[in-house]
Amino acid sequence: xxxxxxxxxxxxxxxxxxxxxxRIYWRERHYPLNRRRWHERFAWRLxxxxxxxxxxxxxxxxxxxxxxxxxxxxxxxxxxxxxxLFSTTTATGAIATESRFGDSIVHVxxxxxxxxxxxxxxxxxxxxxxxxxxxxxxPNLLRQCAHREIPVVLANARLSQKSASRYKYIAFHARQxxxxxSWLGAQTTKDRxxxxxxxxxxxxxxxxxxxxxxxxxxxxxxxxxQALRRFFGVNRTVLIAGSTREGEEEILLKAFAxxxxxxxxxxxxxxxxxxxxxxxxxxxxxxxxxxxxxxxAANNYNEQIEVYVIDSIxxxxxFYAASDIAFVGGSMVPRGGHNVLEPAALGVPVIVGPHxxxxxxxxxxxxxxxxxxxxxxxxxxxxxxxxxxxxSNLRDKAGAAGKNIVAQNKxxxxxxxxxxxxxLRTEGSPTSLARSSTS
Numbered sequence: 119x120x121x122x123x124x125x126x127x128x129x130x131x132x133x134x135x136x137x138x139x140x141r142i143y144w145r146e147r148h149y150p151l152n153r154r155r156w157h158e159r160f161a162w163r164l165x166x167x168x169x170x171x172x173x174x175x176x177x178x179x180x181x182x183x184x185x186x187x188x189x190x191x192x193x194x195x196x197x198x199x200x201x202x203l204f205s206t207t208t209a210t211g212a213i214a215t216e217s218r219f220g221d222s223i224v225h226v227x228x229x230x231x232x233x234x235x236x237x238x239x240x241x242x243x244x245x246x247x248x249x250x251x252x253x254x255x256x257p258n259l260l261r262q263c264a265h266r267e268i269p270v271v272l273a274n275a276r277l278s279q280k281s282a283s284r285y286k287y288i289a290f291h292a293r294q295x296x297x298x299x300s301w302l303g304a305q306t307t308k309d310r311x312x313x314x315x316x317x318x319x320x321x322x323x324x325x326x327x328x329x330x331x332x333x334x335x336x337x338x339x340x341x342x343x344q345a346l347r348r349f350f351g352v353n354r355t356v357l358i359a360g361s362t363r364e365g366e367e368e369i370l371l372k373a374f375a376x377x378x379x380x381x382x383x384x385x386x387x388x389x390x391x392x393x394x395x396x397x398x399x400x401x402x403x404x405x406x407x408x409x410x411x412x413x414x415a416a417n418n419y420n421e422q423i424e425v426y427v428i429d430s431i432x433x434x435x436x437f438y439a440a441s442d443i444a445f446v447g448g449s450m451v452p453r454g455g456h457n458v459l460e461p462a463a464l465g466v467p468v469i470v471g472p473h474x475x476x477x478x479x480x481x482x483x484x485x486x487x488x489x490x491x492x493x494x495x496x497x498x499x500x501x502x503x504x505x506x507x508x509x510s511n512l513r514d515k516a517g518a519a520g521k522n523i524v525a526q527n528k529x530x531x532x533x534x535x536x537x538x539x540x541x542l543r544t545e546g547s548p549t550s551l552a553r554s555s556t557s
Contacts, residue, residue, distance in 0.1 A: 123291055127257060131232060138230075155212075158227040161238040165226055168201035173538075174245035175204050176228060179211040180431070181457055182251040185274055187218060188332040188531040189249065189538075194222065196539065203243055205229075210393065210431055217432045231256040240266060247541060249273050249534075253281070257291065260298035269300040269541050273534045274329045275313065276305045278454075278475055282312040293317030300541070303534050306479045326534060328480060330459050331527040335435045339464065343439025350385055351421050355442050355507060358387040358466075360434055361456040362447035366471075367399050369450050371406055371425070373500040378424065381507050387437055389428035391447060391456065396429035403427065438464050442513060443506050445469045448476075450499070455481070462489055462520030467513050469493055469502055483527070489520035 139156070157163050173193060177183040183206060190202055202223040206212045215225055229239040236258045248263055249271045263270050277285075285292040296302075296318040303326035304310040314320050336342075350356060357377070359370050367388060378384045390399045396412070403410040403425045410425040411418050413433075419426070428437055438444055444461035448454060450471030458468050458477060468490040474481040484490035491506070493499035506513055 161235045167243045171246040172201035172203040175249045177251040179208040180214045183215045192535040231258045236262050255295045264298040272302040277312040327530040329530040332531040339435040342436035346440035354383045357443045358441040359445040360389045361391040365451045369496045387426045400427045463524045465517035465521045467516035487519040
């Protein structure tokens with residue numbers, strides 16, 4: 119049965135490859151990197167392998183790459199002679215990774231989960247360990263690691279109830295994958311319970327908290343934010359909408375228009391989640407008769423501008439730092455929400471919509487501390503925005519509460535790196551080592 123399921127999975131994957139390539143090309147067609155390096159997904163013409171066996175870290179896209187940053191920094195500090203191989207699935211993740219780490223790591227696009235491709239990739243780089251960020255479960259990759267006795271750490275792992283229900287349709291397959299993971303660091307107790315229910319060994323699953331609380335903002339973020347405030351106009355109130363998704367901008371612009379009537383000089387910054395939408399969002403704002411400028415054309419900015427579209431990658435922290443209130447996108451539409459900790463860590467009060475299942479525990483913590491406000495519908499968004507704009511003391515208290523929550527919950531990275539450290543320094547079975555460790 120196991121061999122039949124593996125064969126079926128591999129055949130289906132091969133059939134879907136043309137569709138996957140078309141999807142990637144369409145979504146990331148604006149990036150030369152995707153055209154130049156597509157072959158890496160098939161383990162062709164890979165970047166040169168480092169002389170020493172690397173620690174391999176995989177993060178899907180920008181959010182996961184940012185979350186992995188503290189782990190990378192800790193590993194580079196503890197093991198300066200050990201190379202870091204860092205893979206991403208998306209071109210935007212690649213750009214963010216290379217921007218953050220430059221030549222200090224080896225970056226490669228994640229290989230397709232085809233036995234021959236994974237085998238060729240592993241033979242080329244010979245990693246001594248694999249750290250997967252969040253919930254990246256690939257059967258052939260995990261099987262290859264087990265065959266080569268390469269320990270696998272699933273870090274910052276989360277599993278929603280919806281995802282857990284889907285995995286149960288392939289329960290045998292899911293259990294096989296989880297048995298090939300040496301140590302699993304779940305974000306919450308509920309995540310841990312769901313992984314165990316799917317078949318993970320309870321002795322190797324621990325609650326570490328989220329590494330996103332260990333967010334390492336660029337040292338210059340606050341200073342850059344202050345410079346932006348001077349650029350925008352020190353007397354202007356700034357509202358930012360970060361990582362917005364399709365359908366949210368219309369809602370936000372309506373709320374902004376009402377708020378601007380009562381708060382002259384109010385400026386809205388919009389940062390669409392996906393680069394292919396930059397131009398469309400800019401056109402939408404102009405069609406709705408807002409004085410609009412793109413960040414790439416900032417020399418055209420003046421104090422008559424009402425909406426500023428951030429059409430760049432990796433600069434969101436400094437724009438959060440320049441803002442008085444932050445709405446975090448993917449939450450007014452059913453996308454599960456995006457990372458609310460960056461604005462919170464910068465002391466900026468946060469607003470989200472009702473769809474925040476990707477960050478439910480974090481959102482609840484911030485909400486209970488009065489650092490975050492949940493807008494259940496467009497009308498509620500207008501009300502919450504007005505309330506925060508009207509009361510600077512409320513904004514200050516919410517911002518301070520957010521910074522405090524982030525500070526109190528730091529430490530997941532230390533727990534993960536401690537396990538990695540033991541695995542690298544101790545001979546013997548990585549799985550038994552993980553099971554003997556404590557969280």
